[in-house]
Amino acid sequence: MGVVSISAFGPGTSRVADPRIQAQVVLYAVGGMLYTPTVPDTPDWLQGLNPQQLQAVTHGDGPLLIIAGAGTGKTNTLAHRVAWLIHEGVQPGRILLLTFTRRAAQEMLNRAQAVCQAATTKVWGGTFHSMANRLLRTYGRVVGLQPEFTVMDESDSADMLGLIRAQMGLTSKEKRFPRKSTVRSIYSRVVNSREPLELVLKKEYPWCVEAEEGLRTIFNTYTKRKHARQVLDYDDLLLFWNLALEDATVAEAMGARFDHILVDEYQDTNIIQAEILQRLRQKNHNITVVGDDAQSIYSFRAATIKNILEFPNQFPGTTVVTLEQNYRSIQPILDVGNAVMKPAPHRYTKNLFAVREGKQKPVLVTCRDEDEQVKVVCDQILEHLEQGIKLQQQAVLFRAGHHSDQLEIELARRNIPFHKYGGLKFLEAAHVKDLLALLRILENPRDDMSWFRVLEMLEGVGPKTAERFVADLEARTYDLAVLGQITMPAAAHDQFTALAQTLNSLRQEELPVAAQVERLRRFYEPFLATLYDNPKPRLRDLEQLEAVAQRYKSRSSFISDLTLDPPDTTADFAGPPFKDEDWLVLSTMHSAKGCEWKAVYVIHAADGMIPSDMATDDDDSIEEERRLFYVAVTRAKDWLYVVFPLRYYYKRYPLGDAHAYAQLTRFAPANVQRLMDARGGTSLETHAGPPTDEEIRAKIARYWDRRF
């Protein structure tokens, strides 16, 4: 292939423990003239790449690790690599591209297609979860899965756990048992980290240690019930994919489907995902992973940085390529990013350097309070808009979904359209869940969580009646044709008859998905008005859902796609909907990963928000908050504003009393104590009782327009 092979870490070469150091060594060895890639027959479309990118793109067979700093053209490189492979004759249908979101996969494939002018539609692109969903429909039988299994989201699984908890009588008042969402988190942590329950409780949930036995029985029942009902939760998708690969025949067959596997955002994968990859690559070693240790921000999903560090050991013969040239931001913004990461221990010392010219310095804006923060951000957005920076080229980033609440109100008031990413999803809205539950019943009548949801909408039907109904249905082998024979309370008679008729007719006719959704919506519409006081926007959501359904051929793929990759809520548009084709982006810092904008506003950059007070328990969490902030600032191309209010309107509290303070604010006592210790125990200036106006003015004068 004409590419100079610059490194090999296979047996026989010196083994430096840390691949980041190896990569560094390679760079020195390669530096300057030494490395002049010559690719015979180089297509024009590779001309724009720098030497490192070109090396990565045209890498031949064998494992490849690309360490890519923020804004170094990672997506572009991966897209070009896909294009290159196709250009080299690899069949698109034999390429597997694993990304963090479906959106990322789609963007990359579109770009690859534009680059090499060859169709990429057949490439297997998506998240680990969506690939698991797809492959398990074919290979799931070895692990006891029927092809028509359904996938439930986080709240469904919490509901199931809550139901089991209630059935076991673990809700007594004397002893507080962890709530269902906590039960779910503990469960998830245990299966993903593979640590024993006892250890997880001790380390992560010390206040739940007493519940250990109860949790154990709940988990056992949960697992059995999911199997009987043929429903999987998010974690199961990965667990079962991995489990299926333990079967040698399946591993061989699945691995043989793909000539090349490419993985994006490798720093945010967990042990199970790494194992899946290893099992898929036992015979064929063509695997490319891309990542940046400085951007690992998903340890709460049990992601571990070890995966990227140990990759060369797991895949002997790995070639490592490092990308440091930043194409996104101007140097002053990179300086901030580099400065943020400088104190981080164990960091990989790559220093980004800018290609783009620009002297505009980032601005640290100190505001009097939250109101002023909102005003400042809105004013600045409009000013940039007048300068010709479209709203879509501007983004407001924050730590938690609700941090944008006040801003959203003001944006609506000023008629600035916006679109919010992250936070509450379309799917989590109650009315969408209701309709989806109806659809799920058609797909998998054994899905009792969906039954409960639907039945309890009916007049006079509560948990008990629903439970009896499902038991009755089970006795009748889940035959929807006999629904009418099951007795229901008199109050529910009319509604139940309508339900039975709707389900039955849909069961018999083979309608397109959108038509099914339409008929279910008609049935459901009368409930909207009685169940909720704002039925109109909710009805619009359901119509939206119907529109989305038109893109799908099968009900099964519609349901699982919606669960695995929920669309962003459409109700969040301000101003007349769909009239403006330009809108401002609001996003959590997590959801901003991989994106870039000309102007970025990071708001609520105050203690307890960034870093989050929930993430200050240990040094590792604090370091993750640092990386998260690094991700946020490196999204900006030209303009960066870091904004924090000096004052939050909490009640007065007795200074120096951590406990009282904690009771009056959102902060946990331990964190307040730490905060106080860190500041010499005297004052909590930013959160202290209201400072005088003079103090505030002086402070603002000092901070305002301070540049760094």
Added chain:
DNA sequence: TGTAACTCCCCTCCG
């Protein structure tokens, strides 16, 4: 006995 209404409390990040 089971459902509906009411009140209090708590809000991470995501597939």
Added chain:
DNA sequence: GGGAGTTACA
């Protein structure tokens, strides 16, 4: 705004 737990009512 919604979930969890408690009380009021049929």
